[in-house]
Amino acid sequence: MEHLPVFMVRDSLDDVPQFDLPAPFAVRRYRPGDAATWLRIQKASDRYSIFPYEKFAQQFGADDGVLAERQLFLCDGEGREVGTVTAWFADHRGVPHGRIHWVAIVPDMQGRGLAKPMLGAACSRLRELGHPRAFLDSQTMRVPALNLYLKFGFRPDIRHDDDLRAWRLVGPHLKPTYWQWAVACVPELA
Numbered sequence: 001m002e003h004l005p006v007f008m009v010r011d012s013l014d015d016v017p018q019f020d021l022p023a024p025f026a027v028r029r030y031r032p033g034d035a036a037t038w039l040r041i042q043k044a045s046d047r048y049s050i051f052p053y054e055k056f057a058q059q060f061g062a063d064d065g066v067l068a069e070r071q072l073f074l075c076d077g078e079g080r081e082v083g084t085v086t087a088w089f090a091d092h093r094g095v096p097h098g099r100i101h102w103v104a105i106v107p108d109m110q111g112r113g114l115a116k117p118m119l120g121a122a123c124s125r126l127r128e129l130g131h132p133r134a135f136l137d138s139q140t141m142r143v144p145a146l147n148l149y150l151k152f153g154f155r156p157d158i159r160h161d162d163d164l165r166a167w168r169l170v171g172p173h174l175k176p177t178y179w180q181w182a183v184a185c186v187p188e189l190a
């Protein structure tokens, strides 16, 4: 599939679905030194991006206090980090938004339902930090992630015709229920 950018928004964070984290997994916050943890997880999980050492600081800066408030790690029963998501922030279309940023679960833990409680925790964190709404950006070939975001009530954000083209391209690859939701949000996609 052609690799095209897509944007998604959730206009409210009031009613985000929550999923219980199965034992023995746990979510913890960023600690100083976790840049290496984040890079390890991303390198293992994301086959479409490259992760040089400086990528972490480029994405998140170097303020440990901000990161401790916003970056989450999913840990297995031995405390080893197997996933990450960041409850970040940025302006989107000129308006301040919470931002779901860099979601990843390591390959041998994927497909077990672990991204759902992790993403729920990140959305809750954004809400606790005072963000009324959130956005994220992704790409057409990340079908599992797009299904996940649609399941969570993020809708396609159509800024121009290229966005419609990207969503029409990915639509047939998405789970039908989630694609129906996308079309209900954006009737031009039908």
Ligand SMILES: CC(C)(COP(=O)(O)OP(=O)(O)OC[C@H]1O[C@@H](n2cnc3c(N)ncnc32)[C@H](O)[C@@H]1OP(=O)(O)O)[C@@H](O)C(=O)NCCC(=O)NCCS
Binding pocket: 045, 046, 047, 102, 103, 104, 105, 106, 109, 110, 111, 112, 113, 114, 115, 116, 117, 137, 138, 139, 142, 143, 144, 145, 147, 148, 151, 175
């Ligand atoms: C996206 C990602 C985090 C999902 O993690 P996961 O732990 O496998 O996800 P879960 O098992 O919790 O499943 C969550 C939802 O994702 C979707 N999903 C997961 N695996 C999928 C697959 N192989 N095909 C299609 N959809 C899939 C489903 O909608 C699923 O919910 P549902 O089964 O109730 O419909 C993981 O695939 C990943 O790390 N991918 C590589 C990095 C990446 O692309 N990140 C997104 C950047 S924008």
